[in-house]
Amino acid sequence: MKNTNTPFAKPFTPKQIQRRIQHLPACLFLCLITSFLLSNCAEEEPQRKELHILTINDMHASIDQFPKLAFLIDSLRNHYPDLLVCSAGDNQTGNPVNDRDSISGMPMITLMNAVGFDLSVVGNHEFDQGTKAFAQRIKAARFPFICANMFPPDSLNLDVQPYCSLTTKEGLRIRILGLLQLNSRGKPSTNPDSVSRITFRSPYALAREYRSLKDSCDIYLALTHLGYEEDQQLADTMKDAPFDVIMGGHSHTLVKEPKIIRSSLITQAGSDLHYASLIHLIWEKDKPLSRTAEVLSIDQVSGTDPKIQERIDKMNRNPFLNEILAQNKDTFPSEEQLGYFMADAKKFATGADIAVQCFGGVRLTHFNSETFKRKDIYSLDPFDNPLVLFELSPEELTNFLEEAYQRNWQHPTFTSGISIHYDKQKDPEKPVITYQVTNKKVRKKKRYTVVLSKYVADTYRFTHQDSGKVLPVKSTEAIVEYLKSKKLIPSYKNVRRFTTTP
Structure with a gap:
């Protein structure tokens, strides 16, 4: 492994030993062999061996939590010197101090190196800043990235291995397979x-193709970025060669009481560095592997690492990101109100009839500050997608709203320019969707201009004759323009642009 601080080391092979001793004097060679044989006779293999793992998932560049995380890791390593620290993916995207660094995402790698991460699986958001930035981060990391189901060409310089092999000081042989989620388009x-x-x-x-790894180790682990339900499906898939533990991420699920499901212990620890999972594995000869896990609250860690805190403070002193763009008349209590605000900004900046902001693109759960700073906008919308303008008929718009409802985990879509009604009486999972254009009647022959993010335009499957026009404005630029124009943002607290039946 790249991380020189790792508590694991691979033993020398017989050939390596032979090469190292072939030039030694004969008497010294005999002394070495005698010492080796005596030590082997005197020391029996331990009957009980332990492995302790701290897993964290979906950190999303939550750099302000690292002083507490560093303190926690140091404290745990006082109890478990061979502690293995793993990330289950999505280290990136969520804090502009990290995302908009000169090498995007590098602050997170620097911090992960500093606190002693040993391993990370690739998450979908590792690619957000492009493969060139990802390759630079991989090179700078003092720990490996693993993922078995991605196959990059050599020209991208993405040094990602399918799995990791480790041997503890006690001789436990560990294999860890990395797996990444794929959407409906693969x-x-x-x-x-x-x-x-x-x-x-x-x-x-x-x-399935790597299940033979289980035969070559004492403990077989999966480090995944699939989602909690998908991890259970993985456990089902591997019944004949089960993972001892599946350490998961992606769905942001807080598994407070990890359980063994279909022969595998499955863990996941929420998101944004609020929690971590501490896994205890005890191997005893001729006994089943003991597997337990507990959830630790990083928020409640009482101490901080002063050196890491100093680094974070320096990162946060950024005049450009701290620029105040507008005042807020009220707070934003939920994603819904923030979504309407984002949709209004897109409509304002593009002049479209209708703007759409899907639930998954709203990355803050609430906002209570009296001001909007530039860094707040980049936290709310870290993806900064180009905007695409479509001309859609009423039927095409309905089809899009149906697709958006399913793609966003059956969550209503946030809009500007229309209000939506979801009738769930016949089928709660596939409601009948109708809408009203703001202050206008829907006209069957009219084609409405609808602005979407390029990610939505490229990945959602909906009927549209118009291929769409990529605009010379990105989503965050639209929000900044809206804020600077308004200067005082009205209250969204009581705004609601959808209804449901029942």
């Missing part, structure tokens, strides 16, 4: 342009 959920040159295959198929 790609990870990121900007499609960022992964256009990479081949991906089903994580379940690849897990």
Whole structure:
């Protein structure tokens, strides 16, 4: 492994030993062999061996939590000197201090190196800033990235291995397989342009192909970025060669009481560095492997690492990101109100009849500040997608809204220019969708201009005769323009642009 701080070391092979001693004097050679044989006779293999793992997932560049995380890791390593620290993916995207660094995402790698991460699986948001930036981060990391179901061409310089092999000081042989989620189009959920040159295959198929790894180790682990339900499906897929533990991410699920499901212990620890999972594995000869896990609250860690805190403070002193763009008349209590605000900004900046902001693109759960700073906008919308303008008929718009409802986990779409009604009486999972254009009647023959993010335009499957026009404005630029124009943002607290039946 790249990380020189790792508590694991591979033993020398017989050939390596032979090469190292072939030039030694004969008497010294005999002393070495005698010492080796005596030590082997005197020391029996331990009957009980332990492995302790701290797993964290979906950190999303939550750099302000690293002083507490560093303190936690140091404290745990006082109890478990051989502690293995793993990330289950999505280290990136969520804090502009990290995302908009001169080498995008490098602050997170610097911090992960500093606190002693040993391993990371590739998450879908590792690709958000493009493969060139990802390759630079991989090179700078003092820990490896793993993923078995991605196949990049050599020209991209993405040094990602399918799995990791480790041997503990006690002699435990560990194999860790990495797996990444794919959407309905067979790609990870990121900007499609960022992964256009990479081949991906089903994580379940690849897990089956690597099942022989289980025969070559004492403990077989999966480090995944699939989602909690998908991890259960993975456990189902691997019944004949089960993972001892599946350490998961992607769905942001907080598994408070990890359980063994279909022969595998499955863990996941929420998101944004609020929690971590501490896994305890005890191997005893001729006994089943003991597997337990507990959830630790990083928020409640009482101490901080002062050196890491000093680094974070320096990163946060950024005049450009701290620029105040507008005042707020009120707070934003939820994603819904923030979504309407984002849609209004897109409509304002493009002059479209209708603007759409899908639930998954709103990356803050609430906003209570009296001002909007530039860094707040980049946190709310870290993806900064180009905007695409379509001309859609009423039927095409309905089809899009149906697709958006399903793609956003059956969550209503945030809009500007229309209000939507979801009738769930016949089928709650596939409601009948109708809408009203603001202050206008829907006209069957009219084609409405609708602005979407390029990610939505490229990945959602909906009927449209118009191929769309990519505009020379990105989503965050639209929001900044809206803020600077308004200067005082009105209250969205009581705004609601959809209704449901029942």
